[in-house]
Amino acid sequence: MEKNYTLQNSNPVIEIKDLHKSFGTNEVLKGVTFNLNKGENLVVLGKSGSGKSITIKCIVGLIKIDSGIITVFNQEINSLEIDELNKIRTRIGFLFQNAALYDSMSVRENLSFTLRRHDTTLSGDAINEHVLEVLESVGLKEAIDKMPSELSGGMRKRIGLARTLILKPEIILYDEPTTGLDTITSREISELILELRQKNKTSSIIITHDMPCARLTSDRIVILKEGVIHVEGTYDELEKSEDEWVRSFFI
Amino acid sequence: MNQTLTIQKERLGTYLNQSFIEVGRATEFAIRFFKEAIRPPYEFKELLKQCYLIGYKSLPLVTITGFIMGLVLTLQSRPTLAEFGAESWLPSMVALSLIREIAPVITALICAGKVASGIGAELGSMKVTEQIDAMEVSAINPFKYLVVTRIMATTLMIPLLVIYADGIGIVGGYMGINIHGDVNVVRYLSQVIESITFLDIFPATIKTFFFGYFIGMIGCYKGYNAENGTESVGKAANSAVVTASLTIFIIDMIAVQVTDLFF
Known part of the structure; x- marks a missing residue:
């Protein structure tokens, strides 16, 4: 089991507890739990279809959750009226996979x-x-x-x-920001993510399959497996993980 | 034999079940339109843009079809009326047929083809490329911006297009009459005006508001609920045309019955 990584003086802006989401008989999220701390860049890794995008769509209320708790800026998203939810949404930026x-x-x-x-x-x-x-x-x-x-x-x-x-926005959610781009452009986007964090003091969740992007942008990484957070840690920690499946992401 | 019957019964049950669910969803969508339409803020700029796109951009198509409707109706009716020595009734007959039935239904069908499919494809494409989700996460109400404005625009523009098609159809009728004869335009128009009463125009115009509402509603419903994948964009556009066209005939049938009862 990997060492749990926590930012010093952590101050979570997003807290996800025991998040469950199914589509028909397909149970995608089976109890996802993690936090995003203020000023942190959190990278979410996982195989395609493991529910990474669904998790961030649940955070902004685009997808209704089955059970669990999502708290953003100390407000529980599931219990908010649409006007209150919209106030939260104006404080969150969302970069879609195809930019939309x-x-x-x-x-x-x-x-x-x-x-x-x-x-x-x-x-x-x-x-x-x-x-x-x-x-x-x-x-x-x-x-x-x-x-x-x-x-x-x-x-x-x-x-x-x-x-x-x-x-x-105070939080930015990136859904595969470098997918479909060449190596140079991917690096430019990754550097831009870092630059924006430094300039605007934003906290970010970055979903990616691009390991150079994860290495460059992440303060902490969580890996989703079979609908739950399998492991979390820094890039360096996970790269040296004893778990072969975890290490396979870093090859 | 029994097994085949059971399978067919099950299929029928599933089909009916899905149909009821679809009707329920469409009703919910229609109710949401009225709720969102009366609640501020209002998207006047987008409404005007949609009125321009739906109304003004449909004018060439409606002009051609309206003219042909009047012309063909006159040419086809002339021999029959001539047989009974009632050729002089031609202007009245053409005007009444156009205003009461032909212009509203044909114009609505043309608009179902052009407008409902356009809306279905546009919203469907926005849905599958996550543009509607992008609006939602930016705390902008996509339903109000995209759906309410389009349904309002079709509800307002289709009646105007039908009135315009009535006028163009009457011009077409005049041309049709003059292919085989020589009728003075003043005489033709006075005969047309004399034959039309308020009771011919009023029910026919009221039903066009319903045509417009349903063309917009069905186009938006199909597009807004397109499932992920580009294939669903085509399906949404196609399904919008078929459903809107069918709905126009159903509304027309109901409107004729209601008109008979009250007027």
């Missing part, structure tokens, strides 16, 4: 769409300024008037990330 950009809107509209709806007092100029600011932080200021169909995979991920940053 609104394909009928330009990059500018993709970013201003969210902002306009959450701060009706902002003028057009102020919105534009915010949009340019976040685009600059992801290094894609020049793509402001492009349509999503004109962007490459890496650019889409960056714009998706910019869209999550527009509301200045």
